[in-house]
Amino acid sequence: MNKPIRVVSVFCLVLFMALLVNATYLMYVRSDDLSKDPRNRRIITATFSRERGAILVGKDAIARSVPSDDKYKFQRVYSQPFKYAPITGYFSWYGQTGIERSQNAVLAGDDSRLFVTRLVDMLSNGDPKGGNVQLTVNAAAQDAAWEGLENLPGDAQGAVVALEPTTGRVLAMASTPTFDPNNFASHDFTEVKDTSDRLNADDRDPLINRAIGTTLPPGSTFKLVTAAAAIESGNYDADSMVPGGYKFKLPQSTTEISNHDGGNCGGNRITMTQAMEVSCNVSFLSLANELGTEAMADQAEAFGFNSTSLEDLGGQAKSLYPRDMDPPQTAMSGIGQSNVTATPLQMAMVAAAIANDGDVMRPYIVDEVRAPNLSVLARTEPQSISKAISSSTAGELTKMLVATVEVGTATPAQIPNVEVAGKTGTAQSTPERPPYAWFVSFAPANDPKVAVAVLVQSSDTSRDEIAGGRLGGPIAKAIMEAVINR
Structure with missing residues (x-):
């Protein structure tokens, strides 16, 4: 060569x-x-040409695929878009969010559990179909949560979570402002990109599910955690005397913290129940200072702080209780300020644990996964995460929270002929913006069916009228009634 x-x-x-x-x-x-x-584009065409499975609330499909008259064969449709968007997320040519993302393998028909279904479709020359996802959501509770947020004054921002205490089932999850996922499911990809750019540039963050994605100071709702730590120490119960008075001087500091109304909570020494009823800052600052960072952090983590647990929706943002706080910060943490932050889901988990004799149940929103023929492939089983408090401590806390609804700051959550347990919270932010309003509750107190957390991040409410009871109480009440009366 x-x-x-x-x-x-x-x-x-x-x-x-x-x-x-x-x-x-x-x-x-x-x-x-x-x-x-x-x-x-080959993947896009193949994905949009397959009948994606439905997302179900009860018997209603809140997300499903219907035949389309273009080359993509199927169009994703959301029947109640704004109400359920924080849960369903969207299915789009460039990605998915929410349930559409976390359960994508099932909905798209790619899950290994659907192998037999795919094989049958192939042998019979049938079109492949995705599986269905059944949610735990109670439609009536979701309606009440959404309507409550919608009725807040002005262009409000907020979120609601309702849990079934004994199982961890998510009964309602709503967030505002929200968006229309139908716009993301469009086959006009230029329009989809424009929608995405517009919503991502919106400083109100409508694409964020505030129920699990926003962490803010929980304010006085965190007093439940402080009270739990105090009772678990063995030195306190609902009738124990705690400091009251007008002000608390932070340790190692000249700063004095007053009560929200400038009063003395009814005296220099009051019962812990009275401290909860009037949401006495001095009492819970004193308790947190006495307990110390380690005991407070241990109790917070037992309720779920510093971790994530909502596995079937991709996990929630971590609610934080830092272990490196100094004495002044630790004292302030007792009233849900300082460096303590929480999601609405986390505060619902605290209320649910108290309602459930101290057991923290893992929250979940996917009840069942089903094949296209509706046969059940998997069913979520309730799982306990931790024993946050003893049953006796839970009982003492419940007595205090019932009194708070009956005669204290949480009276807006009262339900005729039903014993309700609840707590208000108003968390200070910066001098430039109004406080955050919180409300947590559960009912019936003697046989809890639902635990609720409401966050009103902002609304057109004058600063001196912002209060957890006034803004969040009626929303929580409506949700509890929807579950109890179903």
């Missing part, structure tokens, strides 16, 4: 080897990335 032919042969061999290496790289190394790349 002469030299020119040899050179050409070697060159062709190198090109052939390069082609093999590139093909191997694309098929085995980059395959996942390429299949998920939003610019891969």
Whole structure:
């Protein structure tokens, strides 16, 4: 073989080897990335041409795929878009959020549990279909949560979570402002991008599910955790005397903290029940200072702080109780200020644990996963995360919270002929913005069916009228009634 032919042969061999290496790289190394790349139109066409499974609340499909008259064959439709968008999320040509994302394998029909279904479809030459996801949501409770947020004055921002205390089932989860996921499901991809750009640029953050994605100071609702830590120490019960008075001087500081109304909570020494009824800052500042950071942090973590647990919705933002707080910060943490932050879900978990004799149940929103023929592939079983407090402590706290609804700051949550346990909270922010209003509750107190947390982050309410009871109490009441009366 002469030299020119040899050179050409070697060159062709190198090109052939390069082609093999590139093909191997694309098929085995980059395959996942390429299949998920939003610019891969083959994947887009295949995905939109498959009948995606439904997301169900009761018997109603709040998200489903219907035949379309374009090349993509199916159109994703959300029947009650704004009310359920924080839960369902959206299904789009460039990604998914919410349940559409966390349960994508099932809904798209790619889950290994649907192998037999896919095989049957292939052998029968039928079109592949996705599985269905049944949610735990109570439609009446969700309606009450959504309507409550919608009725807040002005362009409000807030969130609501309702849990079934004994199981951890999410009965309601609402957030405002919200968005229309139908706009993301459009087959006009330019329009989808414009929608995404507009909503992501909105400083109200409508794409965030505030129920699990927003952490803010929980204010006086955190006094439940402080009271729990005090009773668990063995030195206190509902009738124990605690400091009252007008002011508390922070340790290692000249700063004095007053009560929210400037009063003395009824005296220099009051019962813990009275301290809860009037939401006495001095009492809970004193208790947190006495208990110390370690005991307070241990109790907070027992309720779920510093961790995440809502696995079937991708996890919630961590509610934080830092373990490195100094004495002044620890005292302030006793009233839900300082560096303490919580999601509405976390505060609902605190209320639910008290209602459930101290057991913290893992929250979940996916009840069942079903095949296209509606056969059940999997069912979520309730799971206890921790024993946050003893049954006796839970009983003492319940007595205090019932009194707070009967004669204290939480009276807006009263339900005729039903014993309700509840607590208000008003958390200070910065001098430039109004406080955050919180409300937590559960009912019936003697046989709890529902625990609720309400956060009103902002609304067109004058600063001196912002209070957890006034803004959040009626919303919590409506949700509790919806569950109890179903």
